[in-house]
Amino acid sequence: MSVSANDQTLKLQQAVAQALAHNTPLNIRGGGSKAFYGRAASGEPLCLREHCGIVNYHPSELVVTARTGTLLTELERILAEESQMLAFEPPHFGETATLGGTIACGFSGPRRPFAGSARDSVLGCRIINGKAEVLSFGGEVIKNVAGFDVSRLMAGAMGTLGVLLEVSLKVLPQPEAERTCRFELPVFGALDRMARLASEPLPVSGLSYDGCALHVRLSGAEKAVRVAAARIGGDQTEDDGGYWRALNEQRLDFFRAETNVWRLSLPPASQPLALSGDWFYDWAGGLRWLKTDEPAEAVFTAAERARGHAVLFKGRNRGADVFQPLTGKLKELNRNIKQAFDPGGLFNPQRMYRDW
Numbered sequence: 463m464s465v466s467a468n469d470q471t472l473k474l475q476q477a478v479a480q481a482l483a484h485n486t487p488l489n490i491r492g493g494g495s496k497a498f499y500g501r502a503a504s505g506e507p508l509c510l511r512e513h514c515g516i517v518n519y520h521p522s523e524l525v526v527t528a529r530t531g532t533l534l535t536e537l538e539r540i541l542a543e544e545s546q547m548l549a550f551e552p553p554h555f556g557e558t559a560t561l562g563g564t565i566a567c568g569f570s571g572p573r574r575p576f577a578g579s580a581r582d583s584v585l586g587c588r589i590i591n592g593k594a595e596v597l598s599f600g601g602e603v604i605k606n607v608a609g610f611d612v613s614r615l616m617a618g619a620m621g622t623l624g625v626l627l628e629v630s631l632k633v634l635p636q637p638e639a640e641r642t643c644r645f646e647l648p649v650f651g652a653l654d655r656m657a658r659l660a661s662e663p664l665p666v667s668g669l670s671y672d673g674c675a676l677h678v679r680l681s682g683a684e685k686a687v688r689v690a691a692a693r694i695g696g697d698q699t700e701d702d703g704g705y706w707r708a709l710n711e712q713r714l715d716f717f718r719a720e721t722n723v724w725r726l727s728l729p730p731a732s733q734p735l736a737l738s739g740d741w742f743y744d745w746a747g748g749l750r751w752l753k754t755d756e757p758a759e760a761v762f763t764a765a766e767r768a769r770g771h772a773v774l775f776k777g778r779n780r781g782a783d784v785f786q787p788l789t790g791k792l793k794e795l796n797r798n799i800k801q802a803f804d805p806g807g808l809f810n811p812q813r814m815y816r817d818w
Contacts, residue, residue: 467513467529470512470529471513471590471627474508474510474590475594477508478590478594478625478808481506482593482594482806485806486505486506486808487504487505487506487807487808487809487811488505488506488508488625488808488809488810489503489506489507489508489810490508490510490566490625490810491508492511492563493533493556493558493563494556495554495555495556495557495558495563496559496567496569498776499567499620499776500780500784500785500814501784501812501813501814503813504812505808505810505811508625510531510560510562510626511531513529513531514528514530514531514560515528515532516529516532516537516540517529517628518602518630520602524546524633524634524635525602525630525631525632526540526631526633527586527602527629527630527631528629529561529627529628530560530561530626530627530628530629531560531561533557533559533560533561534552534559534560534561534564535554537561541633542636545636546633546634546635547633547635547636548583548631548633549573549577549578549634550570550573550574550578550579550580550583551571551572551573551577551710552564552569552570552580553710553711553712554711555711561629562626564580565580565584565587565616565629566616566619566620567618567620568619571706571710572667572668572669572670572679572706572710572745573667573681574745574749575660575730575745576667576668579617580618581614581618583631583632583633584600584613584616584617584629584630584631585613585630585632586599586600586601586629586630587600587616587628587629588626588627589625589626589627590624590625591623591624591804592624592804592807592809597624599612600630613629613630615799616629619814620810620813620814621809621810622800622804622810622814622818623800624804625809637665637681637682637687638683638684639681639682639687640679640680640681640687640700641687641691641698641699641700642668642678642698642705643677643680643691643694643695643696643697644675644676644678644696644697644698644699645696645697646676647675649671649734649741652671653671653743655676656671656676656743656746657730657731659678659694660746664693664694665680665681665683665686666680666681666690667680667681668681669745670709670742670744670745671743671747672714672742672743673741673742677705677706678694678696679706709744714742716740716742716751716753719776721739721753721754722753722755722774722777722778723751723752723753723774723775723777724752724753724754724761724772724773724774724775725749725772725773725774726751726752726765726770726771726772727748727749727765727770727771728748728750728765728768728770729768729769729770730747730748731747732768732769732770735764736764737752737754737760737761738754738755738756739753739754739756740752740753740754751775758774758782762783762787765786766786771786772786773785773786783815784814785814787815797818800818
């Protein structure tokens with residue numbers, strides 16, 4: 463006999479209340495596809511896989527609300543039936559990927575600079591906070607401002623602020639046509655070309671550089687894509703979706719590494735950083751992947767000097783600093799937010815930082 467969504471919510475709320483009463487930390491889990499990310503998990507497992515299903519879907523309004531245990535493949539299948547998609551192109555990293563884990567990690571794919579991030583797509587959410595209260599923020603329309611920014615705090619928080627129950631997301635129509643243009647260029651030429659293409663009125667939906675070739679994805683109306691492709695030139699394919707899917711899911715040879723893989727978010731126009739290792743550029747240069755044995759301190763320092771931040775995406779030492787250390791007012795602000803949502807430190811302790 464299936465358990466209703468209300469019963470599932472009550473069950474989860476009772477589990478949080480019991481953990482609060484006994485001061486027992488909770489390790490919030492979905493499908494486990496992104497368990498490699500962040501510091502090592504600890505605490506009593508709290509599984510959300512059974513809390514699944516579509517709550518509301520309004521194709522004409524470009525909005526969907528789903529429970530966080532919903533499989534990402536299922537959500538995307540339902541959207542595809544209406545020729546719609548999640549604009550931020552989330553990676554799965556496995557068939558068990560859920561909506562909750564996707565939002566908690568805040569991952570976005572190659573389309574992110576042109577269609578917005580996971581955080582930009584969040585319109586509202588329901589959560590259980592660290593006081594075992596069920597709270598709702600935002601809504602299902604973009605005009606609904608109340609709680610709007612609070613909902614977006616959940617994107618990338620790694621479950622440290624509460625148990626995500628439901629998320630409302632804006633969606634977009636699927637493009638009518640796509641084409642990829644490829645150019646063999648040195649790194650400085652690729653960075654310059656990406657900056658120019660990103661600033662021009664072109665239907666660009668992906669700009670990546672693998673160290674040898676620049677890949678430019680064009681998406682939109684068939685005529686617009688055809689005209690833009692003729693304008694920029696290069697070696698062209700009608701549909702090179704395999705490359706972009708492999709990049710998004712990290713199935714390219716670059717990501718098959720035994721060494722540490724770092725994820726650096728930087729201003730797109732930043733010059734190559736003075737760090738040894740192999741580089742891969744995405745988001746028109748705003749996202750840079752680095753395979754290196756450089757010490758964490760060197761990577762964090764280089765990212766900070768470039769006005770960005772770094773994350774040890776896949777590494778051998780998950781007990782040390784993984785996310786860029788916070789300092790000053792930014793650290794104080796993050797602590798205050800954590801204290802407001804989870805004063806007892808129940809949720810995913812030390813998953814992001816050693817001291818909370």
